[in-house]
Amino acid sequence: MFRVLFFSLFLGTCYGQFPRACTDDLSLSTGRCCPLWPTADGTGSSCGEALGRGTCRQIQPDDSPHSPSYPYVGVDDRERWPTVYWNWTCECRDNFYGFDCSECKYGYVGPNCTERKVLIRRNIFDLSWWERRQFLRALDESKTTVSERWVIPVTPYVDFLTNGTKPAFANVTTYNVLAWMHYYVSRNVLLPDGGVFESVDFAHEGPVFLPWHRLFLLLWERELARFVDDENFAIPYWDWRGLDGCDDVCTDDFLGATPQNISGLLSNETVFSDWQVICTRDDEYDALRTVCDGSPEGPLLRNPGTVPDYSSLPTWQDVRDVLELDQYETPPYDRSANFSFVNTLEGFASPDGIASVRSYLHNAVHRFMNGTLSSVGSSANDPIFIIHHAYVDSIYEVWLRKFRPNVSALIAENAPIGHNRGSYMVPFIPLHTPEDFFTLTTDFGYEYDYLIVIDVAWWEDLGFLKFYGMLVGGMMIAGMLLVVTVATTRRFCCQARQIYRPKIRRIVRVPVGPDPAETESSGGETETTPLINKQEPQPRYAVVYL
Numbered sequence: 001m002f003r004v005l006f007f008s009l010f011l012g013t014c015y016g017q018f019p020r021a022c023t024d025d026l027s028l029s030t031g032r033c034c035p036l037w038p039t040a041d042g043t044g045s046s047c048g049e050a051l052g053r054g055t056c057r058q059i060q061p062d063d064s065p066h067s068p069s070y071p072y073v074g075v076d077d078r079e080r081w082p083t084v085y086w087n088w089t090c091e092c093r094d095n096f097y098g099f100d101c102s103e104c105k106y107g108y109v110g111p112n113c114t115e116r117k118v119l120i121r122r123n124i125f126d127l128s129w130w131e132r133r134q135f136l137r138a139l140d141e142s143k144t145t146v147s148e149r150w151v152i153p154v155t156p157y158v159d160f161l162t163n164g165t166k167p168a169f170a171n172v173t174t175y176n177v178l179a180w181m182h183y184y185v186s187r188n189v190l191l192p193d194g195g196v197f198e199s200v201d202f203a204h205e206g207p208v209f210l211p212w213h214r215l216f217l218l219l220w221e222r223e224l225a226r227f228v229d230d231e232n233f234a235i236p237y238w239d240w241r242g243l244d245g246c247d248d249v250c251t252d253d254f255l256g257a258t259p260q261n262i263s264g265l266l267s268n269e270t271v272f273s274d275w276q277v278i279c280t281r282d283d284e285y286d287a288l289r290t291v292c293d294g295s296p297e298g299p300l301l302r303n304p305g306t307v308p309d310y311s312s313l314p315t316w317q318d319v320r321d322v323l324e325l326d327q328y329e330t331p332p333y334d335r336s337a338n339f340s341f342v343n344t345l346e347g348f349a350s351p352d353g354i355a356s357v358r359s360y361l362h363n364a365v366h367r368f369m370n371g372t373l374s375s376v377g378s379s380a381n382d383p384i385f386i387i388h389h390a391y392v393d394s395i396y397e398v399w400l401r402k403f404r405p406n407v408s409a410l411i412a413e414n415a416p417i418g419h420n421r422g423s424y425m426v427p428f429i430p431l432h433t434p435e436d437f438f439t440l441t442t443d444f445g446y447e448y449d450y451l452i453v454i455d456v457a458w459w460e461d462l463g464f465l466k467f468y469g470m471l472v473g474g475m476m477i478a479g480m481l482l483v484v485t486v487a488t489t490r491r492f493c494c495q496a497r498q499i500y501r502p503k504i505r506r507i508v509r510v511p512v513g514p515d516p517a518e519t520e521s522s523g524g525e526t527e528t529t530p531l532i533n534k535q536e537p538q539p540r541y542a543v544v545y546l
């Protein structure tokens, strides 16, 4: 079924990769991605400069050497991003943001971007019925609404190199822009000599994996938010620890049921069964020496749990283990790195850190789905990508809070291409380095519900002992109030109703010796201890992180 495609009417907010406003002949020939804002006299001002929002600046990409795993220079449009397309971009002032400075930085709102705003990412099973419908509707509308702000390039760069073909761009829907980005950043290189080079990925298998996906989800969250009528909209996460199947999110109430057979098709009761995937045919593009152009390539596929080696999801212990690794990255900064947190969480090493050909953690969840989600280039076509990656991002956050690394934990040179800490991450505009996203979620105005208590500034001010002092003190006061209340009640009511006396006397004793540990763990506090099994709580594990 084809749906009616229509252009969204949201105006004025623009940011993203291959902004439509920067793909006209003039922008490309001058290498300037500094869109004009209309001004009163009709002349326009780049980057909203007349309004004090930003200025057009020449880019200076970081030319620190990358590892020799990529032995070419000047054969791919992702090298020295974004200079193949533009050498000038907007540099926004204050909290303004976006490729034309029309937006606010993550975490700020208001006409002058001066108000702080925190979004809470919650467990998908804690959303209300209404919130869940809203999330699913936003996904579907983004899938069917052509993006007004973005386009995707559909010309292989190799054609530009060999015969001077100019880049052409295609219109795609908002969801497909994001699915395309994930393909583009990981696709193979078509070499001018006719070959194909596969050992390259500007977002995976190296230190940039976590910062890249953090930015990617922030972008995605904002895009989805345009389709919902709720200023507090945030993407949910899927905590897959210890599940032996996908029965919870793979239902028609969530992201679509998968009848248990090898067809891989989703149940026709869900809108996702109508979706067409894009950018899934790497081998075909390479053979035809072309690139994904965003055309439909068939339905979403999932066969959860059908791969013998990946019939269940990563365990609670796997997540605890990866959080024991104190080094963010280790040589050689690729998928063979041992005892590297980022490599282990991505899943190229067993949870204790030893590089392995088997997939673990993040990768294992992709493999488990045995379908569209299972290969890198196509995975973002499946909306499970979002909730899976949100959870992975939360594990990254726990690690950052536990180890508090500074930027020197990120490698500055000799990482695989695109992974040095100063490289601009492909294909984002505005430009960002991995370093920018190596800090806490609170810097970007979002939080995971189960980490909220670990509000850094608040915690540091108060101190760990003071916190407990207050907790215990509070409980004692509450206990004394209860004693007084019960005693008073007893005097009034029970003179007349003797029969209840013994019972009341027993109640009176209760608050005298409350078990603090018990009261605490039954008082909703398990929510606040990150990544701990709610069935087997390890009280105050959070403390270790601080």
Ligand SMILES: *[C@@H]1O[C@H](CO)[C@@H](O)[C@H](O)[C@H]1NC(C)=O
Residues within 6 Å of the ligand: 028, 029, 030, 031, 083, 084, 085, 086, 087
């Ligand atoms: C950007 O500058 C580089 C030289 O630093 C040049 O090779 C490239 O063609 C320029 N890009 C554009 C789009 O003008």
Ligand SMILES: *[C@@H]1O[C@H](CO)[C@@H](O)[C@H](O)[C@H]1NC(C)=O
Residues within 6 Å of the ligand: 111, 112
């Ligand atoms: C935003 O900034 C402009 C210029 O500084 C100022 O005139 C305006 O009052 C500000 N608006 C708000 C809501 O703060």
Ligand SMILES: *[C@@H]1O[C@H](CO)[C@@H](O)[C@H](O)[C@H]1NC(C)=O
Residues within 6 Å of the ligand: 159, 163, 164, 165
């Ligand atoms: C350049 O080469 C590509 C692939 O061989 C071809 O499709 C395209 O038409 C050529 N363009 C020009 C301008 O010759």
Ligand SMILES: *[C@@H]1O[C@H](CO)[C@@H](O)[C@H](O)[C@H]1NC(C)=O
Residues within 6 Å of the ligand: 169, 170, 171
């Ligand atoms: C994309 O859509 C715009 C707006 O309708 C249109 O002007 C443009 O020609 C379209 N581009 C392509 C390649 O179809």
Ligand SMILES: *[C@@H]1O[C@H](CO)[C@@H](O)[C@H](O)[C@H]1NC(C)=O
Residues within 6 Å of the ligand: 259, 261, 262, 263
């Ligand atoms: C799988 O399930 C679908 C939907 O229920 C059905 O149409 C299809 O025939 C089944 N395929 C096999 C191989 O059982």
Ligand SMILES: *[C@@H]1O[C@H](CO)[C@@H](O)[C@H](O)[C@H]1NC(C)=O
Residues within 6 Å of the ligand: 268, 269
């Ligand atoms: C959905 O599939 C079932 C069989 O699997 C079929 O009976 C039903 O008509 C289908 N519904 C729609 C709306 O296509």
Ligand SMILES: *[C@@H]1O[C@H](CO)[C@@H](O)[C@H](O)[C@H]1NC(C)=O
Residues within 6 Å of the ligand: 331, 332, 336, 337, 338, 354, 355
């Ligand atoms: C990682 O550890 C394994 C097993 O100890 C070893 O064989 C391998 O060489 C190590 N890899 C690196 C890059 O050090």
Ligand SMILES: *[C@@H]1O[C@H](CO)[C@@H](O)[C@H](O)[C@H]1NC(C)=O
Residues within 6 Å of the ligand: 303, 306, 307, 308, 369, 370, 371, 372, 374
């Ligand atoms: C799905 O699982 C089968 C059986 O293990 C395997 O042959 C196939 O390659 C898998 N497909 C995907 C897309 O992972």
Ligand SMILES: *[C@@H]1O[C@H](CO)[C@@H](O)[C@H](O)[C@H]1NC(C)=O
Residues within 6 Å of the ligand: 406, 407, 408
């Ligand atoms: C980061 O840590 C290194 C070594 O631990 C130290 O030399 C450096 O000054 C620190 N940098 C910052 C910005 O704190």
Ligand SMILES: [Cu+2]
Residues within 6 Å of the ligand: 182, 203, 204, 213
């Ligand atoms: Cu990815």
